[in-house]
Amino acid sequence: MSTPDSRVDAYIAKSAEFARPILEHLRAQIHAACPEAEETIKWSMPCFTVDGRILANMAAFKAHCAFGFWNREAGKDGGGDKGGEAMGQYGRITSLKDLPPKKELQAQIRQAAELAKSGVTRVREAKAPKPPAVAPEDLLTALSANPAAQATFDAFPPGKQRDYIEWITEAKQAATREKRLAQAVEWMAEGKSRNWKYEKC
Template sequence: MTNRARRIDVYMQKATQWRAEMEALREIVLATPVHETFKWRQPCYTYDDSNICILSSYKPGATLSFPRGALMKDPEGLLFAPGENTRAARFMRFSSVEEVAEREETLRSYLLEAIELVKSGRKVDFEATREIDRPDELIDRLDDDPEYREAFDGLTPGRQRSWCLHFGGAKKAETRASRVEKAREKVLSGKGWNER
């Protein structure tokens, strides 16, 4: 019995960059007790219906991301956060098949650790990092518009965080105020910054 998903076979055949590296990573991942599936337009590997890792490629190389990577030990220092505001996921990047082969044993141990995290039920404590400052421009706008405030406060904590990071990412006060204003309709629709 094989754990390969036909859709991933097709995905690999169509890959235009880092295909060999992704195929090498796939073989290592499939040697562990995971289920291969397709999520977010990428190969995803699960254990007990929980995500273990996601295989993808970007310009700098093939990547394997671990949704609970922040909890992993990472003795080799191979995991990195994809962005400064990332709280849970960690990535490993590979730029050659040789690099994948050299790190096979380490990669296998990381995969098994990720599976153990799922088995143990451990999750990243988002409560510890939930609070994020609301930009003054948002506070002022919400004070002036009760409907906007109610909608914003009704968003999930993750959606609120995404908006605050988006608003606060602007250097100029005018730009922050403009972003807050432009966001109103999406917020009233219950959407986060990166949702359509």
């Protein structure tokens, strides 16, 4: 077994009481199935690597833990991927009962280790594109009264149009919406995007 990382010890120690046995269990199963796995901290959470490649990571939150393999192909044969429920592939882990039995979990860890060693790149699921944002009537009316703003809005890619549309339509009060609408038209008349303050020149 590789040398334990004291930062992982500290992470587990400061985690909620319910989370400690879960994290200790996951850590033990990784080293049992893949003794050469190295411990480190990445993205402020315990991470395990093999041959310099990321194998898996785990994290503790206020009410649940999360655990997942870097390559999501690992573990799919052992019950599917619950990644939509929380970070990782095992959903919200609140007790050891939420994890596969030791033998099954270790088999998944070994599979993940083989994928990492082989250099297979992480598989990312393609996200469906968002539908085009529909500009509200008050924005269309305001733009039609300001040719410069209209030209800027029409030239924007869908994402930048969406930034303005969502900023205006998410206003909870009529006064806020009117203020945002006026500001949006003013900025667009100057050729500015919604987040122009944060964009690099």
